[in-house]
Amino acid sequence: MSAPRPSGTPATPHSPELSPRTQVVAAGRPPRAPGASLNPPVTFTSTYIADGPVNYARVDNPTWTPFEEAVGGLEGGQALLYSSGMAAVVAVLALVPRGGVVVAPAAAYNGVVVSLTEAAQEGLLEVRWVDITDTAGVRAALPGADLIWLESPTNPLLDVADLAGLTAAAHEAGALVAVDNTFATPLLQRPLDEGADIVVHSATKYLAGHSDVILGLTVTNDDEPGRELRTRLARHRTLGGAIAGPMEAWLALRGLRTLSLRLERACENAVELARRLADHPRVSRVRYPGWGAVVSVEVAGRTDGADEAEALAAGTRIWSNSTSLGGVESQLERRRRQPGEPEAVPVNLVRMSVGVEDVDDLWRDLEQSLAALG
Numbered sequence: 001m002s003a004p005r006p007s008g009t010p011a012t013p014h015s016p017e018l019s020p021r022t023q024v025v026a027a028g029r030p031p032r033a034p035g036a037s038l039n040p041p042v043t044f045t046s047t048y049i050a051d052g053p054v055n056y057a058r059v060d061n062p063t064w065t066p067f068e069e070a071v072g073g074l075e076g077g078q079a080l081l082y083s084s085g086m087a088a089v090v091a092v093l094a095l096v097p098r099g100g101v102v103v104a105p106a107a108a109y110n111g112v113v114v115s116l117t118e119a120a121q122e123g124l125l126e127v128r129w130v131d132i133t134d135t136a137g138v139r140a141a142l143p144g145a146d147l148i149w150l151e152s153p154t155n156p157l158l159d160v161a162d163l164a165g166l167t168a169a170a171h172e173a174g175a176l177v178a179v180d181n182t183f184a185t186p187l188l189q190r191p192l193d194e195g196a197d198i199v200v201h202s203a204t205k206y207l208a209g210h211s212d213v214i215l216g217l218t219v220t221n222d223d224e225p226g227r228e229l230r231t232r233l234a235r236h237r238t239l240g241g242a243i244a245g246p247m248e249a250w251l252a253l254r255g256l257r258t259l260s261l262r263l264e265r266a267c268e269n270a271v272e273l274a275r276r277l278a279d280h281p282r283v284s285r286v287r288y289p290g291w292g293a294v295v296s297v298e299v300a301g302r303t304d305g306a307d308e309a310e311a312l313a314a315g316t317r318i319w320s321n322s323t324s325l326g327g328v329e330s331q332l333e334r335r336r337r338q339p340g341e342p343e344a345v346p347v348n349l350v351r352m353s354v355g356v357e358d359v360d361d362l363w364r365d366l367e368q369s370l371a372a373l374g
């Protein structure tokens with residue numbers, strides 16, 4: 001910040017001209033005034049004195065606001081915070097009318113796939129499963145759809161969709177477009193700029209970044225249709241009660257401050273590890289789109305490679321064999337050990353969430369675990 005601001009003005013205008021690297025540090029601060037706290041306080045309350053703008057803390061909490069403003073600014077829209085990524089997913093799926101049609105990737109985050117599968121089995125929705133890399137195939141599934149759910153890159157196959165092309169086609173067909181941007185983060189991809197109606201995040205992952213909270217967000221456009229969607233989503237949050245605890249919201253904002261640093265290091269590490277893994281004889285395939293910090297590998301084995309994939313994940317000392325991703329600490333797991341993981345995910349696939357440690361230490365750890373496979 002160059003010139004001092006008059007006291008009482010927000011320290012962080014969401015000026016789009018500020019680099020995202022600055023925004024993650026500067027957004028969501030209290031107004032500057034002599035003696036004011038640099039950081040927002042944590043407000044532990046269930047209720048408010050009558051006649052104010054909000055009467056009960058299931059509706060809103062001032063600790064949510066700075067994090068919502070920060071992520072909304074980064075995505076170019078208006079954010080709502082939820083108790084988890086899945087709470088945000090469920091809120092978006094609830095926008096689809098009963099009996100409506102959803103177009104969705106056959107291989108995506110398993111919580112989304114399971115939710116849609118069960119809704120279809122119960123006759124609540126019709127789901128058209130697609131391969132999101134097959135743009136023509138997705139377009140063909142769009143007529144009559146109410147919502148297209150996109151995830152790009154997908155978890156854990158790391159498929160990448162033509163967001164702008166599919167969004168335009170979906171709008172022609174009259175469908176809403178929701179994009180799960182958890183893997184890319186707004187630093188690498190801004191789906192609202194590509195025309196999407198709703199962005200969804202598991203803030204549990206890169207945004208909070210330290211594997212210590214579970215949170216989710218939706219982000220909608222700051223225009224008339226976007227504000228209308230936001231009102232419906234906020235109503236669903238208030239009545240469903242899937243709200244964030246104030247301490248978690250505060251921790252997530254604290255984590256967000258280093259998003260650009262963490263992501264830059266993790267992406268650098270991921271590029272290098274993907275390159276080295278591709279040359280390893282025990283690795284039959286590396287899936288990596290060339291950006292982002294998740295790398296998936298398929299492990300060669302005597303039969304289908306599932307045992308060897310398990311052994312790779314179990315044999316590391318720095319990498320932890322644990323589910324989830326997006327933290328500073330490197331993690332890996334054989335994905336098909338998770339119930340509900342789509343069958344399109346190979347049984348020998350190990351998803352690696354590359355952290356911010358030293359890349360050579362990470363590599364040596366993988367090498368020794370791969371060597372132990374025999």
Ligand SMILES: *Cc1c(COP(=O)(O)O)cnc(C)c1O
Binds near residue numbers: 111180183205214215
């Ligand atoms: C983890 C994840 C979710 C679910 O988020 P939670 O915070 O665990 O509820 C949704 N989408 C993607 C892509 C994820 O990786």
